[in-house]
Amino acid sequence: MTDDRTAGQPDLAGWWQTAISHIEPGTIEFRGHRIQELLAERGFVEVIWLMVRGGLPTPQQARLLEAALVASVDHGPQAPSIATARMAATCGVGLNNAIASGVNLLGDVHGGAGQQCVELLHEIVAEHDTADGTSMVAAAGKVVARWRARGDRYLPGYGHRFHPVDPRRAPILALLDEARRAGAIDGRYVDAGLAVEEVLNQGRSRPVPINVDGVTAMIYAELGFVPELARGLFVLGRTVGILSHAWEQAQQGGRIKGPMPPSILPRYTGPAAPAAPTAGAA
Structure with a gap:
């Protein structure tokens, strides 16, 4: 019918x-x-x-992807995504809302460096491949100069506001080297990333080492993930930390916990209020 x-x-x-x-x-x-x-x-x-x-994936591809995800899981309550999830958990919104609040802070500045670094590595490899006889370091120098000429003060994936040397750098580079020797990856994006580090450190007494966004960008680029997916996978990994912190905060209790303790008030920079009239004034 x-x-x-x-x-x-x-x-x-x-x-x-x-x-x-x-x-x-x-x-x-x-x-x-x-x-x-x-x-x-x-x-x-x-x-x-x-x-x-x-x-x-092959076992080595899966191991590299796992390393990138684990490296992105958490960076403590000083990370805005984590702090926001913890604050949300004290506002009675529920665990799912607390997680969403933290994830929604992962944008271009906080959480987007991995995607941007993959784009940087792609541009360097393309520069190297199209300029016959150009070394990877020379190609990196040209691309870094272009990025800086358009006003990029910080290169994504390099330096860290907290760590002099990111503790995730060495173990991930070791995994990438192992995968390269085994033929699981080509290694050109690893070379590009290390070339940027060399360019940035030329003439510097204080080095600017590659950070977690840079080494995980090497993984994503070597594995063939497009830049947008690099950000999505970072979000996927960081969600584990957001969930953990939101749940911990919910167990600790507290109500309407703001970004600073109540005893510390923000510095007011607006105009002064007029003086209050004195008692008995006409």
Whole structure:
């Protein structure tokens, strides 16, 4: 029997089209892989790769992606995304709202450096490939000069306001070197990132080392993730820290906890109020 409400209408099953998931009664498949098989054989990082990229990563690819995600998990309450989630948790909004509040602070300045650094590395490799005989350091010097000429004071992925040398730098570079020796990555984006570090440190007594955004950008670029996905994956990793801090704050209690203790008031810089009239004044 024909349903008169849909007579003459296009196939409504095609309203949403996706190559990611196939869901129907009794069936759950992600990009052609049955959920039963994924649960039995694959880890979370492998499924992240499958969902975002299609296909499954090699063990070394999965290890590099996992390292990038772990490196991004948390940087303490001094990070605005974490602090905001903790403050939200004291306002009675619920855990999901606290998480969303923290995630919504991850923008171009806080959370966007990884994407920007992938863009930087792509530009350097392109400069190197199109300029015959140009070294990677020379290509990096040209690109850095262009970025600075347009007003970029800070290069994304280099230096850190808190760490003289980011403690995540060395272990990730070691993983990248291992993957390169094994033939799992090409290594050109690693060379580009280290070339920028060399350019920035020329003539400096105080070095400007690559930071976590830079080394994870090397991973994302070597693995073939586009810059926008580098930011999305950073957000995915940082959400773990946001969840942890929001939950911890909820267990600690407190109400309407602001960015500073109540005993410390913001410095007022506006106009002075007029003097109050003295008692008995006409």
